[in-house]
Amino acid sequence: MLPDKEHYYLLPLLPLLLYVVTYFDNYREHVSEMEERFIALFMIGVNIWIFYLCASHRQGSAQIMSYLREEITNSPSNVDVMFLTPCYSTPFYSHVHQNISMDFLHCEPNLKNQDNYMNEADIFFKNPKAWLRKRYTNSTLPSLVVMYDSLAPRIKDFINNYHLVVSVFDTTYQSINGGNNFSLYKLKYKESSI
DSSP states (O other): OOOOOOOOTTGGGHHHHHHHHHHHHTTGGGSOHHHHHHHHHHHHHHHHHHHHHHHTTTOHHHHHHHHHHHHHHHOSSOOEEEEESSTTOSOOHHHHOSOOEEEEOOOOOOTTOOTTOOOHHHHHHHOHHHHHHHHHTTSOOOSEEEEEGGGGGGGHHHHTTEEEEEEEEOOSSOOTTOOSEEEEEEESSTTOOO
């Protein structure tokens, strides 16, 4: 079985977990007062953590797409967007609702079982400067770029062609090749090149 990088497969477990919770709820009358206090304290701690996860953790991807949609709507000419983010970091057309050119780092699985296989995202994050130089030499730069803030210092030459439109908080804990904030950059001059 091929490894999948998408992390949304836990949602189907929710009904099973609800069943387990209600099953153990029936044994409440057999629990001592001390155990009830411990369980209550534990549940408060868990709910604080759940509130954090629901209210702020990984909310930046939806927020940056709202800013992107606004930027596209206000743009007088054709817009093209490049997502320099790890696989599945942002929603794509589902939040933009415009017929524009959007590109992202591809994350195809190793279908041919090649040794030392690297998809486009792996190659990019290994050496972003070289990837950008190869991709955009003698071609037009994208008018908008979405990426994590931690990438900007690694691609200063490229990002100098852009100005920061907005930076949006995403998470306290960085993932590999991720960052704490999403950043949206807009091309300064239409004829810019690397």
